[in-house]
Amino acid sequence: MARYLTEPQFAHQNPAKIGVLLINLGTPEAPTAQAVRPYLRQFLSDPRVVEIPKAIWWLILNGIILTVRPKKSAEKYASIWTKEGSPLKVWTIKQAKLLKGQLGEAFPGQLVVDYAMRYGSPSIESQISQLKALNCNKIIIVPMYPQYAASTTASVNDEVYRVLQKTRFQPAIRTVAPYYDHPHYIAALAAQVRQHWQANGKGEHLLMSFHGVPRYTLEKGDPYHCHALKTGRLLAEALDLTPAQYTVSFQSRFGKAEWLKPYTSQVLQQLGQQQLSQLDVICPGFVADCLETLEEIAIEGQHDYLKAGGKSYQFIPCLNDHAKWISALEELVRTELTGWLTNGKAEKRNIDELNQSLNRCKTINATN
């Protein structure tokens, strides 16, 4: 069997383009146990996500987890599902479309912007194949995670390189570095909070809830905890908040191990008991609303907070299609374009040279 994917022989004869691929986590195809099970199987079989020995984990995953969790998760998904589908996918499609509009205007005909999901569809493999078929000989990978975690960013990169391992004519790849402290990302978050304050009033305290990871990942050198804390501090500074006016916490604990603390659920309990006039909650580590923000924080979080004695609870939506966020994405991509594209001139010269050598190559093939 051929080891490499079949590729069109002269796919590279037309003017080459640069692909931009936004990659987010992925989501089930439907809010049903049948659709959630294969999604969870793929997600939780990733050794970057669950780091315990494979043989032991296989038994736990296929025993208890894939029997019990799909039904429970499906019910949660059903509570946030929209007419267009899963919020995570709907927002990612919109982000790719808006970015395409902006970059397309700046670099007409030279870029192809698309999106992929690490788990589920469209897969990284199918999207890289498509970019290659569209003549992208260079691809910029944009992990939709501002803070680096091995379980997210590294997993995306692993999958990209796994696909390339099967590819004969590999595109050049650039991966966007973690942008947890990028001024445009922080400015977009600050603008989102300020807009929310304008419409709903300013709360007494701002809770910044990030997705958690197991504590041992921090001990092994994963920078996620520091990235999250720095995002929190920079956002607070941009909003002129004192350290007493905000809290960073970690949500979505999975399994029995200790995760990064403080846990969002416990902070909500404590803040609820303090009976503030209004608590504002934002999830800066998620660039698109999804199950973890809309169900766990906006619905469950509010319920727990009010039960603990809290008064008004204000969930601030993720960056989603905020114009400042799309511009931040554009800026991240433009940084990677440096050297690859200089007003189209450098690229044009490369394309001309490539076409000349390919024409020679075609002539040789035709005469043989």
Ligand SMILES: C=CC1=C(C)c2cc3[nH]c(cc4nc(cc5[nH]c(cc1n2)c(C)c5CCC(=O)O)C(CCC(=O)O)=C4C)c(C)c3C=C
């Ligand atoms: C934002 C960054 C994320 C990190 C870091 C992360 C780590 C991580 N997650 C799990 C387990 C699950 N996460 C689930 C959903 C989910 N996780 C993220 C993001 C991060 N995860 C998002 C955006 C979503 C929502 C997807 C959607 O469809 O809306 C789930 C599935 C839902 C459920 O059954 O609860 C699991 C499971 C682990 C174990 C982990 C780090 C080790």
Ligand SMILES: [Fe+2]
């Ligand atoms: Fe997660």
Ligand SMILES: [Fe+2]
């Ligand atoms: Fe840290």
